[in-house]
Amino acid sequence: MNVLQSEGSQSDGGALLMELGNDYPELREAVQRICADFPGEYWRGIEEKEGYPAEFVSALTEAGYLAALIPEAYGGSGLPLRAAAVILEEINASGCTASQGHAQMYIMGTLLRHGSETQKQVYLPEIAAGRLRLQAFGVTEPTTGSDTTQLKTRAVRKGDRYVINGQKVWTSRALYSDLMLLLARTTPVEEVKKRSDGLSVFLVDLREAQGRGLEISPIKAMINHNTTEVFFNDVEVPAENLIGEEGKGFRYIVDGLNAERILVASEAVGDGRWFVKRAVDYANSRRVFGRTIGQNQAIQFPLARAHAELEAADMMCRRAAALFDARQHCGAEANMAKLLASEACWHAAEAAMQTHGGFAFAKEYDIERKWRECRLYQIAPISSNLVLAYLGQHVLGLERSY
Numbered sequence: 263m264n265v266l267q268s269e270g271s272q273s274d275g276g277a278l279l280m281e282l283g284n285d286y287p288e289l290r291e292a293v294q295r296i297c298a299d300f301p302g303e304y305w306r307g308i309e310e311k312e313g314y315p316a317e318f319v320s321a322l323t324e325a326g327y328l329a330a331l332i333p334e335a336y337g338g339s340g341l342p343l344r345a346a347a348v349i350l351e352e353i354n355a356s357g358c359t360a361s362q363g364h365a366q367m368y369i370m371g372t373l374l375r376h377g378s379e380t381q382k383q384v385y386l387p388e389i390a391a392g393r394l395r396l397q398a399f400g401v402t403e404p405t406t407g408s409d410t411t412q413l414k415t416r417a418v419r420k421g422d423r424y425v426i427n428g429q430k431v432w433t434s435r436a437l438y439s440d441l442m443l444l445l446a447r448t449t450p451v452e453e454v455k456k457r458s459d460g461l462s463v464f465l466v467d468l469r470e471a472q473g474r475g476l477e478i479s480p481i482k483a484m485i486n487h488n489t490t491e492v493f494f495n496d497v498e499v500p501a502e503n504l505i506g507e508e509g510k511g512f513r514y515i516v517d518g519l520n521a522e523r524i525l526v527a528s529e530a531v532g533d534g535r536w537f538v539k540r541a542v543d544y545a546n547s548r549r550v551f552g553r554t555i556g557q558n559q560a561i562q563f564p565l566a567r568a569h570a571e572l573e574a575a576d577m578m579c580r581r582a583a584a585l586f587d588a589r590q591h592c593g594a595e596a597n598m599a600k601l602l603a604s605e606a607c608w609h610a611a612e613a614a615m616q617t618h619g620g621f622a623f624a625k626e627y628d629i630e631r632k633w634r635e636c637r638l639y640q641i642a643p644i645s646s647n648l649v650l651a652y653l654g655q656h657v658l659g660l661e662r663s664y
């Protein structure tokens with residue numbers, strides 16, 4: 263085992279552990295075994311019918327992987343974030359797609375850290391057992407985009423209920439989730455000191471709300487991400503479904519974003535590894551002008567460069583996860599991991615596309631599908647520009663640019 267170790271520098275932090283080698287080898291192998299049952303043909307079929315990989319998500323749930331981060335006391339495995347990152351990385355490196363099940367891993371963190379004991383007792387064991395799906399995360403809105411604090415969806419308290427009106431966009435998996443974590447404004451922006459105040463987080467039971475003011479409409483998109491628009495028209499949510507304190511929801515969401523970025527970055531590393539492996543195999547077997555195409559530096563060097571970039575991104579993912587697991591500040595590292603991994607993955611995708619020549623366009627090679635899918639990492643869950651803005655302001659001390 264190759265481990266970097268240092269003492270935590272925060273008063274609440276633990277020791278910082280970071281493995282350099284093939285960490286969690288048994289977990290990786292177990293994930294690979296599951297993924298072997300879901301080859302490219304399966305994913306192409308799902309995409310053709312704009313379907314949801316229910317069988318794959320069930321297999322992950324049954325194996326306990328989607329409950330990896332839920333503490334044992336609530337029926338999960340209580341693994342560190344790094345283990346969850348390894349699971350998602352390995353899914354994508356095996357040619358499968360983690361994005362249609364990954365949200366449960368990071369959304370539940372908000373419930374775990376900020377929910378009441380009753381909420382945790384009610385929901386977490388059900389989620390861990392796979393009887394409840396918490397896969398939908400409603401933050402983005404059509405008119406406010408990355409400027410989250412300006413979101414327009416309103417929740418107004420009326421007795422023991424909140425009445426919600428507004429609209430969310432790009433809410434992925436809403437049609438395949440029982441619960442949605444929703445960010446809505448409870449105090450008008452004009453009445454708060456800071457624009458990040460007055461926002462609250464709710465657990466919305468989509469099964470109860472659909473047909474009672476809540477409508478979900480699928481969005482036709484470049485990739486099969488099961489993403490939707492969600493409309494709220496006087497949707498009533500019991501006040502007991504408020505998470506934490508009213509008005510503090512923005513902080514709760516921000517608190518979960520580092521985990522999300524580290525997990526998504528690890529998925530990007532996994533996709534990148536898949537592209538490089540596929541391209542190397544192809545480059546070693548495809549013969550043109552009497553020799554394998556991989557002998558040409560114009561084919562070989564972009565793959566070598568992508569590999570180097572992925573290794574660097576992987577190191578940043580591990581560093582960010584180690585800090586997160588040691589309960590130390592990891593905002594800069596989580597953002598850098600997401601930035602570097604999304605770009606490294608894209609460079610690997612481009613190299614694989616070029617290596618496969620015309621066959622990259624043949625659906626049966628899966629290159630074009632994965633190439634489309636991995637472009638998302640530079641835009642969602644947060645665009646690269648906003649990551650750079652964070653680094654510029656909070657790490658470098660430059661003036662806020664947005």
Ligand SMILES: Cc1cc2nc3c(=O)[nH]c(=O)nc-3n(C[C@H](O)[C@H](O)[C@H](O)COP(=O)(O)OP(=O)(O)OC[C@H]3O[C@@H](n4cnc5c(N)ncnc54)[C@H](O)[C@@H]3O)c2cc1C
Nearest residue numbers: 399400401402407408432433434487642643644645647664
């Ligand atoms: C397939 C898919 C799935 C998604 N799933 C979810 C989900 O489940 N839940 C959810 O809440 N959201 C989801 N999203 C939304 C996603 O998080 C947003 O699309 C993303 O955060 C960018 O917001 P936007 O699209 O509104 O872009 P905008 O905010 O309109 O930005 C457009 C462009 O302008 C740039 N820009 C804007 N302001 C600045 C500035 N000040 N400086 C520099 N550049 C700037 C951005 O970087 C971006 O490149 C999903 C999106 C997609 C495409």
